[in-house]
Amino acid sequence: MYLKFWGTRGSIPVPGNKTIKYGGNTPCVELRTDNNNIFILDAGSGIRELGKHLKEEDFRKDITILLTHYHWDHIQGIPFFMPLYSEQNKIIFIGESNKERSIETLLSGQMDEHYFPVKINQVKSRIEFENISSGNLRIFDDIELQAIRANHSSPALAFKIQVSGKSIVYMPDNELIKESLNLSHSFAGLKNLNADLIQFCKDCDYLIHDTFYDENNAFTKKGWGHTSNSILAYFSILANVKNLILFHFNPDYDDNKMDEIYKETSKIIKNEKSNVICVAATEGLKLDI
């Protein structure tokens, strides 16, 4: 069983020599289970390369794509996902619909004829759309999936997957709440203001979480739906996660800045004498779990 990171960046792809280490593609994480089932977490531009690999592998089982929300960086890779155009594949999109728009409507907009030559209902694969809402629990062949409301600038979910005795929380766009911009009281404030999310992440093996800002940027972007690395470090300690995976990086942060963010986060955890292991996601990173 493994997790593989095909896209780590938030907002917009940022290719170039300043983002080689951490990657320029937008969010896409592959979970491959022991039964060779595949669950894809978000469909940012990273899903394009994953699709090519699945084609080479001649992967014929169902492909499940879990969508946290419909901001463009989480769906923009769908039109370029090769299995979408193969008769051999069945693709199940799982996300949250709302009163006005179904998941199909939400996804078909970017494949409207003005934006892309093929409509979503014209592709060769068999497609299904399944709704999931905060508080829902779904059981699949070998995984158990739970959803919870994330704190973001538009309705967004976070997911917890239990599989083969391991728990993985995927929370790519989320703003952890603190009572003030002063870090000194962050443990008490964080605990009260984020009680539901702490409970959701409690004791999980892997927490893949939004790390969009450093503390200075977070100061000016309160309410934008993203989290600073330092608050995330304290949150991971409160939730007693085993592995904290920094993810969904600011497009303005180059590799040097991301090295700093990683070092600073690790230092906070170390200073608190916590056992949380901090890992920064990099494009192409494969974690055997």
Ligand SMILES: [Zn+2]
């Ligand atoms: Zn995003």
Ligand SMILES: [Zn+2]
């Ligand atoms: Zn978003």
